[in-house]
Amino acid sequence: WDNAGNVNPIEALVSIQRNARATDGTELRRCVMNSVTFAPLAKNAALIKFASNDLGIASDDMILNAIRSVYGLDIVLYDKTYRDEDKVVHKYVPDGYVAFLPEGILGSTWYGTTPEEADLMSSDKAEVVLYDGVVAVAREIQEHPVNVNIFASEIVLPSFEAMDSFYSIKVFEN
Secondary structure, X not given: OOOOOOOOHHHHHHHHHHHHHHHHOOOEEEEEEOHHHXXXXXXXXXXXXXXXXXXXXXXXXXXXXXXXXXXXOEEEEOOOEEXXXXXXXXXXXXXXXXXXXXXXXXXXXXXXXXXXXHHHOOOOOOEEEEEOOOEEEEEEEEOOOOEEEEEEEOEEEEOOXXXXXXXXXXXXXX
């Protein structure tokens, strides 16, 4: 993929779509990659010619729109990062990887009962309020020394029902 002159990256993307459709009928209409992974795609001569109507110059938006209109594939460029516990920065979507997502909802969010709800709500030891039905805020007053402690908690678990329709490919080494 990173050898722009000799590789057809669009064929790689479309072949994943076709394979998913042939295997289990999944329609892959979205894919996610970061800008580093998209850069070789945007330099591909055949794709530039295609997206620019033979003008030879194509912006990233022209390429994204051409792929969307012809192949029905929405490419999302996602460059956000996070810091781990050691303060090292990591990309959510690593360089060289493309993730394909099916149409529709990927999963759900499930909420559980917090200890504050289960134990403190029915007691007189703390005042507990639920916000949006899921975030428990407990207010506890200590007499000596006078102190007011406030705790907020939420038990959340994401699910990923569409996991079997999710595809990921590595298109180049980083």
